[in-house]
Amino acid sequence: MKLNILLEHIEKKVSDIIQHIDIEGISTNSSSIHPNDLFVAIPGYRVDGHNFIEHALEAGASAIVGEKDLKGLSVPYIQVSNSRLALAKIACQFYGNPSEKKSIIGITGTNGKTTTSFMLKYILEASGRSCSLFGTVMNTVNGQASPSINTTPDALELQKQLAMSKDEFIIMEVSSHGLSQYRVAGVEFDYCLFTNLDHDHLDYHRDMEEYFSVKASLFNQLKPNGKAIINHYNSWGRELTDYLTSKGYKMYILGDESHHDLRIDKFKSDVSTLIFEKNQGFELNLKMLGEHNILNASMAFLTARKIGLPSNKIIQALEMFPGVPGRFEMLQHPNGATIVIDYAHTADALYHCLRMAREQGANRIFHIFGFRGNRDVEKRRGMVNVSKEISDVSILTLDDLNEVPYDEMVRALYELDQEAYVIPDRTLAIKMVLERVNEGDWVFITGKGAEAYQQKFQLPTASDKETVQYLFSSN
Structure with a gap:
C-alpha cells in the first residue's frame, strides 16, 4: 500500500515526498522489521521505540513514524503528536477498515x-x-x-x-x-x-x-x-x-x-x-x-x-451456558465442601461472590485472596473490609508481585489487617484451608481466576484450579 494512503487520516509533519513509497508491513518492534516495512516508534512505559529507529533502518524500514522532532534520517520521517493513535489509524487503513x-x-x-x-x-x-x-x-x-x-x-x-x-x-x-x-x-x-x-x-x-x-x-x-x-x-x-x-x-x-x-x-x-x-x-x-x-x-x-x-x-x-474458566468456577471437595475460583478483584465483586454463599446457607466461608504489586493500593482496604464482614475466615496471600520485592509485599499484607491470617505462599494457603473445611463450608479463591501464577510457589502447580485438583489427587 502507498504510504500517502496509509497516512490519510492522521495529522502529521512529513520530512520528505511520500507518495510513491510502497509499504508492505507495519511494526512497532524493530526486531520484526522487514524491507519495505513502516516502523512506528512508540514511547512505552519501560522502553522508548524512538531508541530503536536506527535498528529498524538497518533492517530495511522504508519510513518511520514517531513523536520526536528528528531530522537527517535516510528515509521519510513522519512526525505525529501521538504515536499510539497514529498506529491505530494506520493499521485500520492498512487492513481495509x-x-x-x-x-x-x-x-x-x-x-x-x-x-x-x-x-x-x-x-x-x-x-x-x-x-x-x-x-x-x-x-x-x-x-x-x-x-x-x-x-x-x-x-x-x-x-x-x-x-x-x-x-x-x-x-x-x-x-x-x-x-x-x-x-x-x-x-x-x-x-x-x-x-x-x-x-x-x-x-x-x-x-x-x-x-x-x-x-x-x-x-x-x-x-x-x-x-x-x-x-x-x-x-x-x-x-x-x-x-x-x-x-x-x-x-x-x-x-x-x-x-x-x-x-x-x-x-x-x-x-x-x-x-x-x-x-x-x-x-x-x-x-x-x-x-x-x-x-x-x-x-x-x-x-x-x-x-x-x-x-x-x-x-x-x-x-x-456452561460457564467461563476462572469465573465463579465451582469445584466440589470430596468431603462435600464447595470451592469457588473467581477473578473477583474489587470490593464490589467480592461482595457479590461472598454474599451468594451466605444466601446458599454456607456453614462457614473461607476466603483466600491477595493483591497485585504495582497496582491500585487504594482499593485494598475496601476488599479486606468486605471479606471480613462476610467471611468467617479471611486469608491474605500473594498474587502477582509485578516486580515488587517479596518482603515488601508480605509486609503490606500484614499492615492491612493485624487480625487476618497471612500465608504468603498461595498454594500453601489453599492447602491449609482445604485441610480444614467440612461439608457445607464454602471456599473462595479470588483474584487470579484462570490466570497462571507468575512466581513459583511450594506446590508444583501453575494456577488456583490446578492447585485444588493437585490437593484432591494427593489425598
Missing part, C-alpha cells in the same frame, strides 16, 4: 466483561451465528482459540485479527487501558455495553471521574445506527445515560423501572429469576450462581434481543 464489514460488540465496565462476552458468544453460536472473541481469558477467531496477552489487543494486532476473521460477529472486551492507549481507535461498534464501574485501576487513572470518562469514550465509536446497552443497577450506568442522552445516542436500559427495556424481578441465587422485557416475563434458571451473574445474563439477553434473536432461544441458551 475491517470493522465496517462486521457486526462489532464492545463490552466495557469494571466487572462482568468476560462472563457477559462468553454468554453472548454462546447465545449467538446456539442460534447458528459465528463469533470471534477478544478478551481476558482467550482470543478466538474463525473457531481457533489462542492465549490472551491483554484484555484488549494492541491496535496493530487487533486490526489484523479483525481482517482475518470470517465470523459474522466480533465480541470484544474493551478495557480502560485499551481505550486510553487507543488500541480500539478506528474500530466502529454496532453495540456498546456498559456493565458497571467500581474502584479499580486508580494507579493508572487519576480518579473515578477520569476512569468513568475513559470508559464512556467507547460509546463515541458507535456506528450511526449503533445501540448502547446500559446497566442502571449501577449508579455509574445512570450517569452514563445522562451523558449519552445529551449526545442523542440510541440507548437500551437494564433497570428496575417499568419503562426500562429489561428489568429483573428477583435477585435470588437459589430461585428462578424473572426478567421482564417491557410487560412480558421470562423465567431464567442459571447454572452460574450469584446476583452479579444474573446481571451479566440480563445484559447478554438484552443485547441478543436487540440483535434480533427470539427471547425463548436466548433463555434456552443461557440456561445451558
Whole structure:
C-alpha cells in the first residue's frame, strides 16, 4: 500500500515526498522489521521505540513514524503528536477498515466483561451465528482459540485479527487501558455495553471521574445506527445515560423501572429469576450462581434481543451456558465442601461472590485472596473490609508481585489487617484451608481466576484450579 494512503487520516509533519513509497508491513518492534516495512516508534512505559529507529533502518524500514522532532534520517520521517493513535489509524487503513464489514460488540465496565462476552458468544453460536472473541481469558477467531496477552489487543494486532476473521460477529472486551492507549481507535461498534464501574485501576487513572470518562469514550465509536446497552443497577450506568442522552445516542436500559427495556424481578441465587422485557416475563434458571451473574445474563439477553434473536432461544441458551474458566468456577471437595475460583478483584465483586454463599446457607466461608504489586493500593482496604464482614475466615496471600520485592509485599499484607491470617505462599494457603473445611463450608479463591501464577510457589502447580485438583489427587 502507498504510504500517502496509509497516512490519510492522521495529522502529521512529513520530512520528505511520500507518495510513491510502497509499504508492505507495519511494526512497532524493530526486531520484526522487514524491507519495505513502516516502523512506528512508540514511547512505552519501560522502553522508548524512538531508541530503536536506527535498528529498524538497518533492517530495511522504508519510513518511520514517531513523536520526536528528528531530522537527517535516510528515509521519510513522519512526525505525529501521538504515536499510539497514529498506529491505530494506520493499521485500520492498512487492513481495509475491517470493522465496517462486521457486526462489532464492545463490552466495557469494571466487572462482568468476560462472563457477559462468553454468554453472548454462546447465545449467538446456539442460534447458528459465528463469533470471534477478544478478551481476558482467550482470543478466538474463525473457531481457533489462542492465549490472551491483554484484555484488549494492541491496535496493530487487533486490526489484523479483525481482517482475518470470517465470523459474522466480533465480541470484544474493551478495557480502560485499551481505550486510553487507543488500541480500539478506528474500530466502529454496532453495540456498546456498559456493565458497571467500581474502584479499580486508580494507579493508572487519576480518579473515578477520569476512569468513568475513559470508559464512556467507547460509546463515541458507535456506528450511526449503533445501540448502547446500559446497566442502571449501577449508579455509574445512570450517569452514563445522562451523558449519552445529551449526545442523542440510541440507548437500551437494564433497570428496575417499568419503562426500562429489561428489568429483573428477583435477585435470588437459589430461585428462578424473572426478567421482564417491557410487560412480558421470562423465567431464567442459571447454572452460574450469584446476583452479579444474573446481571451479566440480563445484559447478554438484552443485547441478543436487540440483535434480533427470539427471547425463548436466548433463555434456552443461557440456561445451558456452561460457564467461563476462572469465573465463579465451582469445584466440589470430596468431603462435600464447595470451592469457588473467581477473578473477583474489587470490593464490589467480592461482595457479590461472598454474599451468594451466605444466601446458599454456607456453614462457614473461607476466603483466600491477595493483591497485585504495582497496582491500585487504594482499593485494598475496601476488599479486606468486605471479606471480613462476610467471611468467617479471611486469608491474605500473594498474587502477582509485578516486580515488587517479596518482603515488601508480605509486609503490606500484614499492615492491612493485624487480625487476618497471612500465608504468603498461595498454594500453601489453599492447602491449609482445604485441610480444614467440612461439608457445607464454602471456599473462595479470588483474584487470579484462570490466570497462571507468575512466581513459583511450594506446590508444583501453575494456577488456583490446578492447585485444588493437585490437593484432591494427593489425598
